[in-house]
Amino acid sequence: MLFLPQLIKLKPLAAIINKSGHGELLVLLGILIPFGGAWLFSSVGLKPDLGALILGILLSGHPKAKELSNAMLSFKDMFLVGFFLTIGLSGLPNLETLGISIIFIIALPIKVMLFYWLLTRFKLRARTGTLSSLNLANYSEFGLIVGAAGIANGWISSEWMVVFALALSISFIIASPLNIHAQALYTRWQKRLVVFESKKHLPEDEPIELGEAEVLVLGMGRTGTEVYNVMKNKYKQLVLGIDSSMSTIKNHLSDDLNVIHGDVTDIEFWQRVKPNSRIRLLILATSNHSTHMQVINGLEKMNQKIMVASLSRYSDEMEELKQAGVEVVFNLYAEAGLGYAEHIFQSFNQSVNNEK
Structure with a gap:
């Protein structure tokens, strides 16, 4: 040991x-x-x-x-x-086990409300609390593991495992559509939900100051960082990078990059941006197509007139982005091949010139 x-x-x-x-x-x-x-x-x-x-x-x-x-x-x-x-082989459900599992399901709304109340007491915004609460609405499969341990030790009878399995399955069936439409549900009930917010917010939820930036780069991963560097050579200090990962932000800040923490898929992000913003171009540099579509939909709802450029991996995604109003769409794989070929060409020319 x-x-x-x-x-x-x-x-x-x-x-x-x-x-x-x-x-x-x-x-x-x-x-x-x-x-x-x-x-x-x-x-x-x-x-x-x-x-x-x-x-x-x-x-x-x-x-x-x-x-x-x-x-x-x-x-x-x-x-x-x-x-x-x-677990399924341990027993078959009957009316008694189904009835007990329904009691657990009835408690789901109470569970969601308690989570929402608890999260907002920790100064989280209404949107964050709503999405997190709905994400935690279903019962965890770890409950089955605890139940199996209880049966193995003789603490509970095997019939309870059937009850837990039924409650878990039904909770997933209910929670799945709620999570799919979580953003729409929050938008619909936003005015009523924000009443429960704490008066004090976390530092990252304060009004967002974009400074003199004219170009926003969403997603500061490898691709986004390269896009940021190229645009910075063109616009100097007028480029701002945004990422939802605090560790990524800390790494870029240590390299003296102009970056801030933020979730651009959050419609409240644009509500928190100070009105004197000079943003003219938004570059979507992530590989997540659904994220790009959420950002575009959020801009439309907020009537933000910003030119949008986006990366995409597949032709059908490119077509959807164009139909959504994205002015410039690049295929990630095609552009990577183009950059690779350009790098080879430059290296080859340099080698030929050295030989001469």
């Missing part, structure tokens, strides 16, 4: 992960690592699942940890389906 952190410190597993590539070997390694941790802890009389958990935590800081997590995601889904199947 005490020797394990030293093994990680010497990074033997990190070296193996680095050499595992990006395909099947990485997936195989993702299966072997938790089993290895479980065996190690079991051999010294500790719980094996604790060993798998600790080994995963120790490797979480590895550069390929996220890639490994994504590679193992399908296995997680498969095991989750298997878990649900075992």
Whole structure:
């Protein structure tokens, strides 16, 4: 047990992960690592699942940890389906279990209202509280895990697992359409919901000052950062980057980039922008098509007359953006190929000139 952190410190597993590539070997390694941790802890009389958990935590800081997590995601889904199947085989629903599960479903509106009240007490805005509350409306599948543990320890009877499964399934059926139309529901009930907001807001919810910026770049990832740099060479300090990730904002601020934190898909973002804004161009530089469409719809509702340029990955998305009024639409893959070819051409010309 005490020797394990030293093994990680010497990074033997990190070296193996680095050499595992990006395909099947990485997936195989993702299966072997938790089993290895479980065996190690079991051999010294500790719980094996604790060993798998600790080994995963120790490797979480590895550069390929996220890639490994994504590679193992399908296995997680498969095991989750298997878990649900075992629950389904544990018993069949009857009128009694259905009636008890309906009682749990009746409590859903109370749950949503309590979440909304709690979130607004923590100075979150009405929109954030509404979307978060609706997102938390359904019962969690972790309740089934707790229920399974209760049955295994003899705390509750197996019939309760059927009740939990029914309540969970029905809550998902109800919550799904609510989350799909959450933004529309908030827009409809906005005036009544804002009454419950706290008088004091969080710093990120204060009025937004865009300064002298004339160009906004939404999405400061790799593509957005390159767009920002090119536009900055043209407009100097009149370019402003916006991103919803605080970690991304902090990284760019350390590089002296002119960026702010904000969610442009939020219609209240534009309401919080000070009216003396000089914005002429909005560049949508994310890879999320639904985000782009939400921004465009938000601009239309706020009657913001701004020229919009957008990136897109597929031809049908490009057509939808054009129909929505986007003046300039670029295909992400085509533009990447164009930039790659231009880079090769410049390097080749330089090599030829050096030979001369």
